[in-house]
Amino acid sequence: MSDYAQLQEIDAFYSFFATFNLSRPVTSVADLADGAALFDVLSVVYVAIHLYVVSNLTTPLATQPTFANPPAPPPNPPRTGSSASAP
Numbered sequence: 240m241s242d243y244a245q246l247q248e249i250d251a252f253y254s255f256f257a258t259f260n261l262s263r264p265v266t267s268v269a270d271l272a273d274g275a276a277l278f279d280v281l282s283v284v285y286v287a288i289h290l291y292v293v294s295n296l297t298t299p300l301a302t303q304p305t306f307a308n309p310p311a312p313p314p315n316p317p318r319t320g321s322s323a324s325a326p
Contacts, residue, residue, distance in 0.1 A: 263276070
């Protein structure tokens with residue numbers, strides 16, 4: 240990779256972090272060492288996903304099926320044809 244392409248890639252990387260409201264701005268790779276910028280980005284993404292899920296619920300959370308309380312299976316349709324009389 241040429242030096243120019245590498246500089247463009249680093250600038251794009253910094254621009255990505257600049258799109259978020261970080262507790263500390265990222266101006267060098269050393270700013271990423273403690274992981275604070277990553278946690279800031281993940282918290283924004285988590286809140287956005289949470290708000291999306293909550294806003295798209297069609298039923299209250301209390302009535303949502305869970306693994307402990309799965310929805311009942313549909314009833315079996317009646318048999319038809321020649322095998323209907325077989326046990």
